[in-house]
Amino acid sequence: MYFPTLRLRRLRQNEDLRRMVRETKLSVDDFIYPLFVLPGSGIKEEVSSMPGVFRFSVDKLVEEAKEVENLGIPAVILFGIPEKKDAAASEAYDEEGIIQKALRALKKDVPGLILITDVCLCEYMSHGHCGVVKENGEIDNDMTLELLAKTAVSHAEAGADIVAPSDMMDGRVAAIRSNLDENGFKNTPILSYAAKYASAFYGPFREAAESAPQFGDRRSYQMDTPNALEALREVALDIEEGADIVMVKPALAYLDIIRRVKEEFGYPTAAYNVSGEYAMVKAASLKGWIDEKRIITEILTAIKRAGADMILTYHAKDMAKWLTS
């Protein structure tokens, strides 16, 4: 059948018709909201490169988490800024570490919210790398695994519902899985940052988490941005090692990867709409150059249409409000 019998515009005539044939619909169920927590009390300070995003002390974090829950968002992912950093990342797996304290407070006061923790060492290392640094400056993969596995278990002990390793060391999912199992956490899922690229889009996050590497960069562990087949290998490995959910990060410049990962594996797939993506949209909308609500809706819909079942996004609260108003 061809024009003039066939006219695709027939089903675009008004919003009611468009609503009936819409293929992708956002829902608050799709979102995971990132939260930054730091020591102290009564603190809620804005991240300068991320307007609308704050760093909270534990007491204020609890208030924020209640608001997130009331908006219907099912989960948050927690990032910690420790009291002190050192070369062993000791606060990452300290029972009294910032994340562990936050988890206990949130579990007690906001029990209905799913708590995901970012499992990484960069925020806790004095040098800001995601792994153990040897004397020659090399990031040691195998020594790092032990610390990551310890960190994941300490998060689970403090109340984490899901752990999310973001370091990109080889073998971390297997190391974390076996340590969780040995310590009685066989039901704690792993959301692995499976295809995480060495991206320039993480800039604002590193200000928020104070986690910029003090020397060099992350290219010896995060993926080279032009590669796609390698992303599929990364995801395949993580699945083999026991990942329950696989993530592609960043999202916008990697929609093709999200699509391929979803098609190839059919696993629950997450995408991280990262800090730099957020900052660009915010900057342009603060200047009045774009229609913020329409742009954010279009971006998040595109990430879902590409194949993401869940989207980690700093826009989650705004989008949830728009979806329910």
Ligand code: PBG
């Ligand atoms: C920790 C981590 C990073 C992000 C999430 N977990 C930063 C990095 O790898 O340098 C980035 C998130 C964002 O940009 O929003 N390794």
